[in-house]
Amino acid sequence: MAVTAAQVNELRNLTGAGLMDCKKALTEANGDVQAAIDFLRKKGAKVAELRAGRAAAEGVVIAKTSADNKKGVAVYLSCESDFVGKNETFVKFATDIADLALAQNPASLDALLELDLNGSTVKAQVQEKVSAIGELINVSAYETVEGESVVAYNHMGNKIGVLVALNKGLNEAVSTVGKDVAMQIAAMNPLAVDAAGVSAEVLAREKGIAREKAAASGKPENILDKIAENAVNSYIKENTLLTQPFVKDGSKTVAQVLGGAESGLTVTSFKRVERGAAK
Secondary structure: OOOOHHHHHHHHHHHOOHHHHEEEEHHHHOOOOHHHHHHHOOOOOOHHHHOOOOOOEEEEEEEEEOOOOEEEEEEEEEEOOOOHOHHHHHHHHHHHHHHHHHHHHOOOOHHHHHOEOOOEEHHHHHHHHHHHHHOOOEEEEEEEOOOOEEEEEEEOOOOEEEEEEEOOOOOOOHHHHHHHHHHHHHOOOOOEOHHHOOOOOOOOHHHHHHHHHHHOOOHHHHHHHHHHHHHHHHHHHHHHHHHHHEOOOEEEEEHHHHHHHHOOOEEEEEEEOOOOOOO
């Protein structure tokens, strides 16, 4: 059977095993999480054996930008308890990993885990902390963006990290509105920058739901498609960043606020990483 990203995510949070190891285990176990845990244990995954059944949903998200503000990274270092997540040493470790990612530009989370950090790999140091602290600890997410300028925002005790890439160089106005937009992303969690970033599958699903709902309410067959199209347009407006009402001034869209800060300014991409939600 096909193994989904959500299943891999769940197994990784439960065991601390690597992404590829989790995918292989789930494939061997036909998607059965408990059987996959057993598979990992049989293959000698000591972390899985010790920590299986414990979820790492606390920790910190660190979002940072490079010195030239043209690149940003967000790293989520997860743990089991809020007590560990607030520890200064734990937060510093997460920050060190983010700094390493900025300096070395790894292509993936797995590549980040293999980078050298003060004499040993990130993966090895994570495993050492698991042994020392007695909690499951993971680098659960790693995201990057690049642009003419990038703004990073860390929300409420590092619960959410946001990176916003913009199409203009950084100045005071761009920095200010960039942070406002990052706060919008943290609060509203848009699906994409604009309609082009929403998958055809999502749009088809929303259209189908709207059509069935209209039909169930007794609307005539000849107007069902029109009703569904209007519903999809509303969905895009509410769930894509540039067309969302601005949280600080609902009379304007995010696109209008950006253009008001500097002519032609827009968001080219963004990443949002939330504590408890690994990738």
